[in-house]
Amino acid sequence: MKRTKQQAASAFCLGLVALLAGCNVGPKYRPPSAPAPVAPAYKETPANFQDADGWKVANPNDAMLRGKWWEIYNEPELNSLEEQLNINNQNIKVYFENYMAARAMTRQAKAQYWPTVTTNPSWQRSRSSANLTNSSNANTGQQSTTWAFPFDVSWEPDFFGKIRNEVREAEYAAQVSAADLANEQLVEQASLAEYYFELRGQDALQKILDDTVEADKKALEYNQNQYDTGVGDYISVVEAKTTLQTAESQSLNLGVSRAQYEHAIAMLIGKPATDFKLAVEPKLIKPPAVPVGVPSKLLERRPDVAAAERTVAEDNATIGIGYGAFFPDVTLSATGGFEASQFQHWFDWPSRLWSIGPSISQTIFNGGLYRAELNQYVATYNANVATYRQTTLTAFQQVEDYLAATSILSNQILKQQQAVDSSKQYLDLEMQRYQMGIDPYLDVTVAQTTLLSNQQTLATLQVQVATASVELVQALGGGWDRADLPTPQQTAVKPKKGEYSYER
Template identity: 45%
Template sequence: MMKMSVLRRVLASSAEFARGSASVSIRAPAVALALAGALGACTVGPDYVKPAAVTPATWRELEGTGWKPAQPADTLTRGAWWRIYGDASLDALEPQVASANQDVQAAEARFRAARASVAQYRSQFFPVVTAGVQYSRTRTSENVLHKSTAGLALNDYLVQVDASWEPDLWGRVSRSVEGAKAGAQASAADVDAALLSMQAELATDYFELRGLDQERRLLDDTIKAYQEALELTQHRYAGGIATDADVAQAQAQLKTTQAQALDLGVQRAQLEHAIAILIGQPPSTFTLPVAPLVAVPVVAATGVPSGLLERRPDIAAAERHVAAMNAQIGVATAAFFPNLVLAVTGGLEATNYSQWLLAPSRLWSLGPTLAGTLLDFGGRAAVKEQARAHYDESVAQYRQTVLNAFGQVEDNLAALRVLEQEAAAQDDAVAAARRALAVVSDRYRNGAITYLDVVVAQTTTLTNERNAVSIARRRMAASVALVKALGGGWDTSGLPGDDAIGHPPSATSGATQTPAPANDAGAHG
């Protein structure tokens, strides 16, 4: 009722303006604007409340491991989390993802577009002013009765300025700006999520490649040993001690291992190409020198599960999307109320150019327009219901994102726990296989057994050694995946605030900036 009474006062003031003198024409617009501004205090639609999500009290997979659930800030530096592995080559590659990866660049462009939409919606708070100049020459028919200009050709000179303003009576614009801001923040979080994803993919590919280098070194050493064994067998055959079958088995063992070593080259080339693409370089121009896998898996500090909601950019993006959808309910609700438009026109018009710019050529008009939909057969109600459904969908997606995040942390904690045990067992298996190979080789040299027994022992040893390298690669992949699942040191303080969204920097920049790296320390598995 109060709002409608204020609205009636606005209309009355506008009517007085239309009837009044020149002095009134100066005061009335100010009064109307002030009253209309007071109307903007009402914002229809639900105010945003962050949806609740079920969070466990602890990480189940941490139980019995001895790993500390400290805060991730203890081990992860935001923007430089890969430094916990202490690999200089990886440290040199990772910063190139932020500056050259095209998926990240595309995400940053989407953020800039979302930020621009905030300015677009915000402009609706202010009047729209247009201006135009027109000239025409018109001749009226001589057969038009009762018209003084019949048969005359007349000039018409016109310059005109129009201004219109729609006060945000019901908060339609406010809700639109609110939704656009939330959407821009979601887009900023998407940039960080894309960057983290590409950085984690690079680290995973890098450690996989280094694992292949380690495996290739193992195969090269094995090939050298097999070559020596073949030469020994050939000498024994020449001396009548070994059989031709022994020589054939030694040759087959050597050639099979050489083929396995060559096959690793395909995988290494593909990983090298993938790394080049991740850092924005053509694969044909990028090479990575061979080096063994020296990094060890790090079990990043996990913190408590509830803290994960503030540390993952994809969760932040999903939550901001919920806020944007909530604002759309308010926009749809505002459509049920009438719109008020205040318009003013002023200018100069004359048929003679010499009189065009004189005072008698002035023209003006001012008046409010109040309009609303009386009957649309459920159209607006359907739009509001659609907005509500989109909100419910975004809430479900947010909660699903949270559940997925918890699952990813638990998965990788479990992987690291089991692989740590598996690595210890595999190391024992390698040691036992090497002892067995040494015993079998001595017995073969003494003529106690055939070369087939040596081949079996060699195959067993090589298989166990390659399995050990494979487990090391899997542990590194699980470690990187855990860092990614924990957000890579990110937190919601990285989201741009109202000032950053409403007043973007003049130079093109991404959603976030990478701070200078600090010293990192982690719990090593």
């Protein structure tokens, strides 16, 4: 009968523990709503995907960007630089190590599910005073030896979900860190592509100015000969010389921007600017058709949007931790081991000792601290919901901005090319009129300046449309997908060999 009562009590206790362990205080997480576009396509997308004279976008049914998005530009040198960036960029390394630290914190949080076991073996030799005549110690003046080998076990069962919420908070924080890492990679990759196109644009501008300088030198030589033979006047020589000197000055000035872009590229790929050099190669990139997809998929492709949403999930778990503070902490602890006065009897069965007992800790009054902390967590949650929605609005704005920029600049380039062609014809006609003595050389100078200005504008527009294309790719997420985000379970996986190392 006595054993039956003990079994029933044990079963009741186990059932109570299981019931309490299933409790999880705090709100259930629901992803915040986002401003959802109702249009089936982006507003600034060119109406005709195939027959537009300017820049095109890929059909929405085409495959989305994936992986190494920069390869759509078909620039082997850019591909090589991007590969170096992914390995050596120090900003990316910072975010990677932050992600590894977040994964370690997830494992730290999960460690709370398990009991803590400690041991403290000891040996002690002591002698008590013989002058303790009024002491209750029966061994006054005696020597004693104690051999101890205790084990202490403590465990805090997760009755009210506090630890589970802490684990969820750590898992979501690790996901935020993973999304931040992906976003930083995209930012650095896009910056490298933009700097590369800017540098090649400077080379193209340099080629235009070099050709202009050579043409101006010939014009100066022609006018000087005309003057020396008494056919021309000296003012034409001065005008030709002024035009040449202006072009030479502009040509020298381009070196400043090119050097800065080259230095910036070196920094991005993790090399000292002193040891890095890119050969001059005049090249203007025509941006390829970019598959933009449909607006409803944008929020699944932006790592910054994913980071903002996972931050809200992390805050929701923090609210659960705040609710858990109102419930008592239950700790189960036990001590056992062996203790003896002689080494040979240290591990004898009669030398065993043990104690066991639970403890409950509950705050009765703390001046409203827990309530204030909970209000803080709720306010932080609401603020980050607003941040998430603002991030989504910014995502749509950026896509529309760069769609418009790329399309409009492309059409402007077509018109500017026509202006360049007309300027060349204008210069040829004006040179003929000058040589026939109809117009002064000043009119030739005006035509030369007009041509140079239009050529520079065309080159600048071509660089702008290339960089706008890169910015569009970045606004679309660069081929990233929410499926690339690690699951909560994956955030607690131990790093592989070589993935986590100590660097000096």
